[in-house]
Amino acid sequence: MLRTALRNVLAHKARLLMTALAVMLGVAFVSGTLVFTSTISQAFQKSSEEGFSHVDVALQADRDGYDGLGQPERLSQKLLEDAAKLPGTASVIGEASGFAALADKDDKLVGEGWATTGGNYYVGQNGEDPRYPLKDGRAPQKSGEIALDYKTAERTGYKVGEKVRMSVDGPVRQDKIVGIFNTDDGNVAAGGTLVLFDSKTAQQLFTAPGEYEQIILKTAEGTSQSELRSQVEKILPKDTKAVTGEKLAEDQSEAIATQMSGMQTGLLVFAGIALFVGIFIIANTFTMLVAQRTKELALMRAIGASRRQVTRSVLIEAAVVGTFAAVLGLLAGIGIGAGLRSLMNSLEMTIPDGPLVIGSSAVIASFAVGVLVTMLAAWLPARRAAKIPPVAAMSSIHAAATTRSLVVRNSIGSVLAAGGGALVLAGTGMGMDDAKGIMGIGALLLVVGVFVLTPLLSRPLIAAATPLLRVFGISGKLARQNSVRNPRRTAATASALMIGLTLITGMTVIASSFQEAINKMAADSLKADYTISMANMSPLAPEVGQKLEQDPAITAVSPLRTTQAEVEGKKETVAGVNGGDIEKLLTLNFESGSFDELNGNNVVVDRDMAKKNGWKEGTTLPVTYEDGRSAKLNVTGIYEGNQMIQGVLADTRTIEPHMKQVGDTQVMVKMEGGITEANKTKLEEALGKNPAVLIQDPEDISEGIAMLFTMLLNILYGLLAMAVIVAVLGVVNTLAMSVFERSQEIGMLRAIGLDRRAVKRMVRLESVVIALFGGVMGIGLGVFFGWAVGEVIGSGLSTYALLIPWDRLLIFLALAAVVGVLAAMWPARRAAKLNMLESIKAE
Incomplete structure (x- = not known):
């Protein structure tokens, strides 16, 4: 059975290629996400560890009990002097830092907003600050003098002796660059800026005279970090704490990991969507392969193969295809991870230098996702194959789905859709936090329910296109009949496109409505120019x-x-x-x-x-x-x-x-x-x-918010394009299989006068009808979900009202039709090139 399964894989290379591509795209997204987030996470962690290399113990204000009233407590000069006298202290540094905006030579802000920071150059016992080794010039010594980090100086072209314009809290300052320094600061490595003042000036700007935000201690020889911390705790005033450098680096690493996990989760959600869509294609492919091999499988049963062996043979085929797709997906994912890092650098979202990290999690996830998803999707077709009775070997036609099975399917679909819809509606009356879980479960149930009901919905919805198809004569009539001939296959193919368009439409409706609400709020409440x-x-x-x-x-x-x-x-x-x-x-x-x-x-x-x-x-x-x-x-x-x-x-x-x-x-x-x-x-x-x-002005405020939404929406469109690409592969796959199954029928049509152009038109129209069927269902569900989420948003935003962007929805529907046309190109050409005599003789 193993040899038979492997021969079947090799015998159907072209048919299984589409399935492998669908799985590969999903795996590539998963592995690419893991490689990318691991790479930038490790780069930031190493950068932060280098930034804490000079810290053995840090004294900080204990903000755990801070109630938010007023400014948090800061550290005094007296505490710094007392800490310096401890026997375990080799050196001490007082830190004062905050926001400092630097203008480039074109008067534009340098850096990435939150990373545009200022601090103090603390002159130690040897007259230097070990955190910031000078590369050129000297340290700032009085108000009006600054030192600039090397990367910012290189990026802006500033040199020692030049004056720069900057601001800390509003008023413009004119300061002279007296030094340029190197730093391991992670913010600078990420594309930000660091400006250093003398300690007295920094305290006036960021804290208060004689106060620090943090005091850094270096241990004396023979003293451990924990020993020095124990000594410090004896002199600490109320509401302050001592933390070891190891703990600070560990906390920083955890914070970076947490930040990366949010990005990772978001990207993996879209990978999951692509894989979810891919499941339909895989199941569809194996269902059609099993249907085409009915006689072969029945003969195997007749000569002694058990049901378990037949099931196992189909699952082995799926495992082989999944493994092949996983390998390709992992390689593609590595490329995606490297590409995303390069993209961030090109967009000036600089990340620290570091190697591309291909962790074990990416490799394991690639093979687990590729093989398990493929085998899971192939399991039902495998079971169906095992149930083929040996007597079917006498005929090439196996029994179609029974009325009872369709009734059961429609009943299950109705329950799921009704239950999901009810949960979504229930969530519209709740607050944002409470509604998330209920609406998420409801949306999933509703989508699955509609998918199960799609064969039932296909006939009336496709029938609605009959007047348009009549324009194309006999090709249009045949296309409509072919679309509803196998409703399960049509449903599985259309559902893949439906899911992608549901998400795209829902987010577009929400974004358009929210933007209009912000515009209305700014216009209604702001009289200021x-x-x-x-x-x-x-x-x-x-x-x-x-x-x-x-x-x-x-x-x-x-x-x-x-x-x-x-x-x-x-x-x-x-x-x-x-x-x-x-x-x-x-x-x-x-x-x-x-x-x-x-x-x-x-x-x-x-x-x-x-x-x-x-x-x-x-x-x-x-x-x-x-x-x-x-x-x-x-x-x-x-x-x-x-x-x-x-x-x-x-x-x-x-x-x-x-x-x-x-x-x-x-x-x-x-x-x-x-x-x-x-x-x-x-x-x-x-x-x-x-x-x-x-x-x-009010228009600028609205445009600023619109820009953020547009950027976010474009990113989401790009990510969801993965699901649409998978859906296109599904349509191609289905049509190719359909053409193969109908070879005899197409040969007969050609024999009685249907020319090649009409055959091509028939296949194209069938593809467009299936794509538009999925598009209509996706847009309908997307508008419903957009309305439901909008009801929750509206409870906290009085100016929110549902806005349906009809122009974009029509574009989405037109794109669905284009998908149908593109997907039909190869199958249509293949159908038109079939030899009439050979096709008529085919079984």
């Missing part, structure tokens, strides 16, 4: 708003300034705005009250918060600010909140005296003449063409 914020969304210095208030071209200014406070014993965010100008800058629907009395201890609160806490206009709220002082706030208005503005709004003059560090989330401005290029240029010049500051 421009909003000003930091490029990395860190706090903006209050001097920015104060400077704009003095500009005569600006008619209204308000910062949006947030602080944490306890309101009626609960931690809440209180936002400060300019009570006198806010009505000119925001449009909020008030249920009661207004902005008119927003001054002193008067506040307005959003409707949801008021309802949750039982607050009304006139309610007095006890509040404890972050500095520990208490007061009473009076509710003078209830407004309808949104994603941009919500919670408690107070006057900035009320909350500012209680803030330990004043910073604005953004500043809203209104200008004479409204939104114009000239006004935007005036703002940019007024702020010194600051590389760290982002100036946006």
Whole structure:
């Protein structure tokens, strides 16, 4: 039986190639994902380990008990001096760091946002900082001097002696480069920037005079990290902790692994989708192969082969095909992993240098997925083959599916579809967190249920295309009849395309609706001409708003300034705005009250918060600010909140005296003449063409969000293209098998006058009908899922409303038809080239 199975594989090379390709694509995606994530994970981990090579013990603020009120505790100069005196300490370094935006020579921001950092050059006992060996120049010694990392200097062309423009929290600084240094910092390796100041300047910018964010200790000879930590713990003040360098490196590695796992999971989901689609093709292929070998298998049964042996022979064929596909998939996956790393580098998403990592997990997963998926998909056809009675050897025709089997199938499909639909509908009435699991299970059941019901649905849906097919005469009529002749095969082929289009359509509907909701929110709630914020969304210095208030071209200014406070014993965010100008800058629907009395201890609160806490206009709220002082706030208005503005709004003059560090989330401005290029240029010049500051009008805000969605959607389209490619292979496979089975019939049609062009047209129309059938079902399910998810989103976003992008859906349907045309090219040519006499003689 083993030899027979192997001969069958070799005898049907062309037929099994499509199946191998389908499996190979799924395996390539899985192995490529694992290779890619392992490669960049190891590169970052090695980079982070090098970054901790100078750390034996680190003293840090213990943020485990930090309640979010005010700024976390920092480390004093006295603690640094006490730690330096410990017998196990060889050297000590105090660190002060934070966001620092550097402009290139074209006044554009250098680095990747969060990785644009600043720190201090700490002068040690030998006059050097061991973390940052100087490559050129000297260390910064006073305000106005900086040192720049080597990679950034190389990328921007800056040299020692040149002045650069930069910003830490809003105002523009002009600093002179006095040194260029090397570093093992992982952020720099990933494409970011690192700017060093002298310690005094760095403390003024990032912490406070005489304070550090972290103190690093190096052990003396003969002292272990754990021994030094034990010594340090005896002098630690409250709310601080000591951590060994080994533990820091381990935590960093775990954090990187966690970040990579999210990306890995997302990519593996799409690999799973491609494999799920591939299962239909594999099952379809083996079903057709078994059907074509009915006589052969029945003869094997007649000469003594048992059912188990027949089943085993089919599964051996599947294992051979799966192994072959797994090997090719692994090789392709290695190429995909290398390609993705190169793509990230070309997009300036730099990752540290390192070798391509082909771990055992990628190899094991490739063979497990390739072989197991193929054998799983072939198991039902194998069982069906084993049930062929020996008497079937007398005839080449085996019994078709019974009415009872179709009734059972339709009943199971109806239950699954109804149950899945009910769960999805139930999820629409829940919150986002609760709905995820229920809607996910419901969506899976509904898709499987529709797949099971597809043979039943194929006849009426394909019949609806009859008027269009009549235009093509006898070719159209034959194409329709061929499409419904074997509904199970048609269903399996169409379902592969259906799944891909369901996902694409659902995400397109959600993205289009969400984008429209954001546009509506910005248009409805924002009267301001421009909003000003930091490029990395860190706090903006209050001097920015104060400077704009003095500009005569600006008619209204308000910062949006947030602080944490306890309101009626609960931690809440209180936002400060300019009570006198806010009505000119925001449009909020008030249920009661207004902005008119927003001054002193008067506040307005959003409707949801008021309802949750039982607050009304006139309610007095006890509040404890972050500095520990208490007061009473009076509710003078209830407004309808949104994603941009919500919670408690107070006057900035009320909350500012209680803030330990004043910073604005953004500043809203209104200008004479409204939104114009000239006004935007005036703002940019007024702020010194600051590389760290982002100036946006309402349209810019919407476009920025739209750009993110468009980028995400394009990535998802690219990933889901894998499933569509697999579906195309399925259509090609089905048509090729169908042409082979109908060789005698096609020969007869040719003999009675159907020319080659008409034969080609018949096969193409059959392919288009099957593809459009899958497209219609996929788009229908996708719109349903898009609506259902939108109902959940709408519960937290008041401006959300279902928007069906009909133009894109028509493009998707047209693409489904194109898929049908392309998939039919080879089978149609093969059918047209069949020899009439040989085909008529074929069994």
